Amino acid sequence: xxxxxxxxxxxxxxxxxxxxxxxxxxxxxxxxxxxxxxxxxxxxxxxxxxxxxxxxxxxxxxxxxxxxxxxxxxxxxxxxxxxxxxxxxxxxxxxxxxxxxxxxxxxxxxxxx
Numbered sequence: 495x496x497x498x499x500x501x502x503x504x505x506x507x508x509x510x511x512x513x514x515x516x517x518x519x520x521x522x523x524x525x526x527x528x529x530x531x532x533x534x535x536x537x538x539x540x541x542x543x544x545x546x547x548x549x550x551x552x553x554x555x556x557x558x559x560x561x562x563x564x565x566x567x568x569x570x571x572x573x574x575x576x577x578x579x580x581x582x583x584x585x586x587x588x589x590x591x592x593x594x595x596x597x598x599x600x601x602x603x604x605x606x607x
Contacts, residue, residue, distance in 0.1 A: 495519035495596045497589050502601035509579050509605070515572040515589035515598055523547070523567040526592035529574045532600070533585040542574060543592065557583075579605045 528543040542563035586600040
C-alpha cells in the first residue's frame with residue numbers, strides 16, 4: 495500500500511491550496527479515506543473524511559465551510575481543497591486509509607505572511 499501526498503507549500507493567510515493523495519496497492523473504491531494534520535507541537539487530528547463512494551463527508555469544526563474533501567475513484571485520488579487558510583492551519587497533512595494504519599508520508603502546509 496502506498497499513499498503519496500502532493501500540493502503543499504507556503505501560502506499567505508486567506509489563500510488557497512489543494513492537496514492530492516494518490517493511492518496504490520489496494521482497491522481504492524472500497525475504502526473510506528481521511529485527511530489528518532499535525533500542527534507544530536501537537537498530535538495528529540482528523541481534518542476530514544469521506545466514504546468509499548464519496549456520498550458522506552465529515553469535517554473538523556474549525557475547517558467547516560473552508561475545506562472540502564473529494565475523491566476520484568477512477569484515478570485512485572483523494573483531494574483536500576483548502577480555502578481562506580489561516581496561520582493555525584499550518585502543519586503537516588497526511589492522507590490515511592480508514593480502518594487501516596496506512597498513512598502517507600505527509601506534506602507541509604505553511605500559512606504565513
